[in-house]
Amino acid sequence: MASLIPGYDYDIFISYRQKDNKYDGWVTEFVHHLESELEATFKEEVTVYFDLNPHDGLLDTHDVDESLREKLKCLIFIPIISRTYCDPKS
DSSP states (O other), X not given: OOOSSTTOSEEEEEEOOGGXXXXXXXXXXXXXXHHHHHHHHOSSOOOEEOOOSGGGSOOTTXXXXXXXXXXXXXXXXXXXXXXXXXXXXX
């Protein structure tokens, strides 16, 4: 997938805490609604990076490995801030 603008890998990167999406999937639902609205609004495909696999995101060390560093080449960064988003102990 490629971004609408050269030099970016994705148009939008969704950052969230995996634990916040674990039970009711509200983050997943938000992303699906966002993608539907983007598809209805734009002629071109707007690419969204959203990791459903916990192994694709940051590990407990919070180090950004090379594969995630590539995914961070996005035009728009949307953090889903929650109580646990910045708390490494939760």
